[in-house]
Every structure is written in structure tokens, then in C-alpha cells.
Amino acid sequence: MKNILFAVTLIVSAVAFADNNGRFADVDADQNGLVSLEEAQSIASLSQDFAALDVDADGQLSSDEFQQF
Ligand SMILES: [Ca+2]
Numbered sequence: 773m774k775n776i777l778f779a780v781t782l783i784v785s786a787v788a789f790a791d792n793n794g795r796f797a798d799v800d801a802d803q804n805g806l807v808s809l810e811e812a813q814s815i816a817s818l819s820q821d822f823a824a825l826d827v828d829a830d831g832q833l834s835s836d837e838f839q840q841f
């Protein structure tokens with residue numbers, strides 16, 4: 773039973789990761805490879821976490837910074 777739960781957890785994590793990767797291109801509306809605060813507004817929780825995610829504080833999220841979301 774525990775093994776099944778573990779497998780389900782792995783699958784859910786993998787799906788969540790793939791979803792996040794796909795989302796970067798969606799959120800990056802002008803496709804410049806960076807997510808601005810304005811672009812981040814399309815996801816409420818992303819705009820809330822924006823300052824924390826923007827590690828180098830340049831006002832843009834790189835794909836690396838976005839992966840932490
Ligand atoms: Ca952009």
C-alpha cells in the first residue's frame with residue numbers, strides 16, 4: 773500500500789514539474805525569456821511570491837528563478 777502511495781506521489785510530482793515547465797512560456801507573454809511582474813499577474817500565487825522568487829532583484833524572473841515557483 774505504501775508503495776502505491778509512493779508511486780502516486782512520484783507521478784503527481786512529475787506532472788507538476790512538467791506543468792511548471794510548460795507554464796513559463798505561457799506566462800512569458802512577450803516571449804523574451806523573462807517573466808516581468810506584469811506578466812506574473814496572470815497567476816495570483818506567482819505575483820504574491822514574485823519578490824521572493826526574483827533572487828537577483830532585477831524585477832524579472834528568469835526561467836531558473838521561475839523553476840523555484
Ligand atoms: Ca516577458
Ligand SMILES: [Ca+2]
Pocket residue numbers: 826827828829830831832833834837
Ligand atoms: Ca531576476
